[in-house]
Amino acid sequence: MKDRDASDIEITLLLEAVFQKYGYDFTQYSEAHVRRRIMNRMSLSHMNTVSELQNAVLHDELIAAKLLQDLSITVTEMFRDPGFYKSVRENVIPILKTYPFIKIWHAGCSTGEEAYSMAVLLKEEGLYDRTTIYATDFNQQALNQAKEGIFSNEMVKEYTLNYQLSGGQESFAGYYTADSEHVIMNQALKKNIVWANHNLVTDSMFAEVHMILCRNVLIYFDKALQNKVQTLFYESLTNGGILCLGSKESIRFSEVFDAYSELDKKQRIFKKKYKE
Numbered sequence: 027m028k029d030r031d032a033s034d035i036e037i038t039l040l041l042e043a044v045f046q047k048y049g050y051d052f053t054q055y056s057e058a059h060v061r062r063r064i065m066n067r068m069s070l071s072h073m074n075t076v077s078e079l080q081n082a083v084l085h086d087e088l089i090a091a092k093l094l095q096d097l098s099i100t101v102t103e104m105f106r107d108p109g110f111y112k113s114v115r116e117n118v119i120p121i122l123k124t125y126p127f128i129k130i131w132h133a134g135c136s137t138g139e140e141a142y143s144m145a146v147l148l149k150e151e152g153l154y155d156r157t158t159i160y161a162t163d164f165n166q167q168a169l170n171q172a173k174e175g176i177f178s179n180e181m182v183k184e185y186t187l188n189y190q191l192s193g194g195q196e197s198f199a200g201y202y203t204a205d206s207e208h209v210i211m212n213q214a215l216k217k218n219i220v221w222a223n224h225n226l227v228t229d230s231m232f233a234e235v236h237m238i239l240c241r242n243v244l245i246y247f248d249k250a251l252q253n254k255v256q257t258l259f260y261e262s263l264t265n266g267g268i269l270c271l272g273s274k275e276s277i278r279f280s281e282v283f284d285a286y287s288e289l290d291k292k293q294r295i296f297k298k299k300y301k302e
């Protein structure tokens with residue numbers, strides 16, 4: 027048997043400790059991602075070995091909470107990848123317009139920018155009032171921020187540009203009120219968004235929905251876990267439902283690939299085939 031590096035063994039033990047003590051399962055996250063984040067936490071906490079970090083995580087909830095934040099990368103933005111939203115307007119909205127009511131699931135919504143972007147888009151397309159948006163994440167801190175809908179105004183210039191590039195024709199400033207440091211999203215955008223804590227690894231199906239968006243989340247999972255989550259998405263979608271992965275992710279290698287047709291190859295937007 028090949029000798030494993032000591033730090034590999036320590037990482038396995040640390041992830042097991044996190045799972046047993048706190049119930050978060052990172053054992054099937056990409057090795058490179060997990061290693062990078064652990065090394066970063068050790069360096070910030072002036073620790074020399076992973077075992078030292080493991081000991082701290084088991085006995086100090088504050089360090090554990092920090093490590094959970096480290097492993098959950100929450101980087102996001104409004105109308106992130108504007109070309110994606112442009113494609114949703116062109117290729118998906120006409121399909122959604124045929125439905126009497128619409129349920130959309132944002133899996134891994136982070137601090138909410140993606141769900142608010144979708145609310146804006148649906149409002150402009152006249153669909154928001156008949157839509158429920160379920161926005162879920164396993165990071166409660168991010169969800170709390172999402173619920174508030176208050177963002178730093180430093181990003182507004184970039185978000186406004188993203189919005190325009192995504193095909194938005196209104197004034198983006200009409201969707202929020204601003205103070206000297208923040209923008210506060212309009213109550214009207216929040217009204218049909220349900221925020222909920224859901225872990226894609228350990229929780230089961232969330233709801234039956236017409237559309238799922240899961241962008242920039244599966245890249246942190248290993249292939250087996252990606253495959254498992256794709257099965258969860260497949261089971262959660264109605265016949266003809268839409269799966270949006272965004273340009274960085276793929277289902278090409280998953281077991282359910284053949285069960286979808288491609289609506290937009292570049293933006294990785296798929297439509298679930300009707301079962302005979």
Ligand SMILES: C[S@@+](CC[C@H](N)C(=O)[O-])C[C@H]1O[C@@H](n2cnc3c(N)ncnc32)[C@H](O)[C@@H]1O
Pocket residue numbers: 098099100101102103106133134135136137140162163164165168224225226227228240241242243
């Ligand atoms: C980089 S953000 C992506 C946010 C947004 N979808 C976007 O594309 O801008 C990744 C999010 O996935 C969440 N995440 C990671 N693992 C998860 C899991 N097992 N269950 C639910 N959410 C998870 C993280 O907490 C984080 O908020």
